[in-house]
Amino acid sequence: MKNSFKLSIAALIVAGLSVQPAMAGGKDAATAAPKGQGELGIVVINPYKIAPLTAIIDLGGKRLTNAEVTIRAKGKKGIDISYDVQRKAILTHNGIPLFGLYANYMNVIDVKYQLESGEWKNETYKVQTQPIYTNAVDGQLAPFPENNVQKVAKGFEDRLYFILGTQRDLESKNMQWSRGGAADWNSHPSYNYVTDTAGDVRWYLSPFRFDGTDSNEMRGVMMGWHQMDNGEMIVAKGQSYMRYDLLGRKVFERRLPRGYIDHSHEIIATDHGTYMIRVAKKDYHRPDGKVVNTVRDYIIEIDATGNVVEEWDLNTILDPTRDVLIKALDSSAVCLNIDMDKMGKKVELEPDAPFGDHAGIGTGRNWSHVNSIDYDAKDDSIILSLRHQGTVKVGRDKKVKWILAGNVGWKGLSDKVLTPVDDKGRKLDCNRGVCEGDFDFPWTQHTAWLTDRDTLTVFDNGDGRGFDQPAMPTMKYSRGVEYKIDEDKMTVEQVWEYGKERGYDWYSAVTSNVNYMSDKDSMLMFSASAGLFDKGRSHPILTEVSADQDKDIKVEIRINHVAPRLVMYRAQVLDVELAF
Incomplete structure (x- = not known):
């Protein structure tokens, strides 16, 4: 028995030794490639x-x-x-x-x-594919925004639109910095998706990878999406900025440089390989000795490897105590701080208001609210839309080149305010920002962007128009508007507008954008908070019209958001050919 047992063990050992070489280096070691549907792989x-x-x-x-x-x-x-x-x-x-x-x-x-x-x-x-799967929170009336196509003209069927939207706050850790700032506002998640002209969703970004509920570093709304020349997308989010391609491959994802906080609204790429980001400054020392975190009033320029190569401190470039427009704002909607009970009531400024994300004056409060940046390579300058002040062009020397806004309250900068003229170059009379003829300034505007036909487009939201509130909120309207600026003569001519004729239904108190699209000679406009004050869901409206004076509607899509008091942010045309 003992000898038989030893022989059996020896046989197993020999057998094991004999098969191991074949398994390690023989024909059986290779893994067969999974069989695909065609001649390629899976x-x-x-x-x-x-x-x-x-x-x-x-x-x-x-x-x-x-x-x-x-x-x-x-x-x-x-x-x-x-x-x-x-x-x-x-x-x-x-x-x-x-x-x-x-x-x-x-x-x-x-x-x-x-x-x-x-x-x-x-x-x-x-x-x-699987069904669309995103966050679900209390108060939703639908699982995902609904795209209702109203019109698609011939030649525009192939349009793809990148829609950027917001969602309700999720339950999350409070991240309010000890000296104010806008970090707490940055707890909103967001919708980011592509719709075709049939209203079908053809791409969306899973929110779970970017959920900041339990991560201070990841908190914030993904805002400022732009498609690069190579098809990749840049965006920033709270305390970080990132670059991805359309398949979701990460190019980079980085924290904001030390000392800068609270991105929202905008990041752009310049034509010399840098990024400009709208941020705030942490631990800012005011002239009165108080130390605060600023709110939406800093621009930084970052090179390809993350070094800060320049900054623009708007607290020293402009006057953070200018209050003429802020006092005229409807306090029910200041950016995404929505309070329906204050509809039609003007903002009340308090000298001793707490620091933080509040409409107010002075460094450390939301006095400027920069919501867009554009870079002008012709003179190495930046063009900024400041919702609570106006549209301003600033050079790398930190000097104001011009201001597009009503000439009221600009202490020391009145000579930089552009003079409105008609199409014959004749000066127009203006009283407190209200001008004669077919000219109006943009009010609480968004996206002051240059076009390749040597003009500037702005989405004129229209709140505080004429430094006042109308008799009834339903008298408000928004516009997509195009200006021709003569920097030598310091004049501005309004050459195109759309939206006034649409009235209150097309009015957006906050957010929104307008882009000139040279490929089809059209204007893409997104009234991104239309219907915000309706009892039901808001109905953001995407409208693309011809850029001539006929203003024919080429595409219109009305979007039902998922819940009341929610808005979209921006929309842009997506070019798939760039990506691949």
Whole structure:
């Protein structure tokens, strides 16, 4: 028995030794590649875990030079999404990127690709996606914003619109800095999605990766999305700024540099490789000796590796005690601080108001509220929209070049206020910012951006118009407006406007934007808080019209938000061809 037991053990040992070499280096060691639907590899859905309606067809060991993709439309009224894929994108993702899948649907994708040998292949893939899944909070009336298409003109069917919106506060840790600031406001999560002209969602950003409920570093609204020349997207969020591509691949994600806090509203890229970000300054020493955190009144320029190369302190460039417009604001809506009980009531300024994110004057309060930045490469200057002051151009020398606003209360800067003129160059008479003829200044405006036809577009929200409140709130209106500025003569001419004729239904107390679109000679406008004061859900309105004087509506989409008193932020045209 003992000898038999020893022989059995020896046999097992010998057997084990005999198979190990074959397992380690033999034919059986290789792992068979997963079988794909076509001649390439498998389809990896949501490859970077933050963009659920994207995918990658893995190369499966093949070498490709380029590809063409079409995501087939859903039903008879759906929209195809087609784009070319360059070799760089194929190499970066080790596969063919798929963008624009429908949610909760068996997508059909036609793919044409070229092998290194020059041979072309045509294949069809099917990809089942999951339903849209985002945060759900108390008070919602719908799971996701609803896009109701009103009109799409011929030639605009292929438009894709990137919609940026807000959601209610989630229960979260209080992050209010000890000396005020706007960090507590930055607890809002956000919606970020793409709609086509049929109203279908074709991309959205999963909020969970960026949820700041339990992380001070991650708190904040994702604001200031811009698509770069290479198709990637930049955005900032509270205490950080980041860059991603449309498939969700992270290019970088960085904390704000030390000493700067509370980003919101804007980040842009300049044409010399830097980023400009609207922030605030931590532990700012006021002339009276008080130490505060400032609120939405600092611009910093950061290079590609994160070094701060310049800053603009608006507390020293402008007058933080100018109150003529702030006193005229409707206190029911100051940015996203919404209080329906104060509708139609002017802001009451208190000399000893607490520091922090409150409409007020003096460093440490929300006296400026910068909501957009643009960079003018012609003279290395920045153009800023200050909701509570006006639109201002400032040079790198920190000197004001011009001001687009009513000439009231600009101590020491009155000579920098642009003079309104008509189309013949004749000066227009203005009284407290109200001018004769077809001219009006922008009031509590957003997105003062240059166009490539040598003009400036501004979304004129319209609150505080004429430094006053109208007899009834329903008399308010908003506009998309275009100005021609002559910096030598220090004059401004209004050359185009849209929205006044739409009245209160199109009025947005806060947020919103306007972009001139040179590809179709149109103006894209987003009245992002339309319907904010309705009893039901707000109805932000995306309107793209011809940029001539006919102002024909080319696209209009009305969006039902998920809950009352919620607004969208901005909308922009998304160019898929840039991305791949």
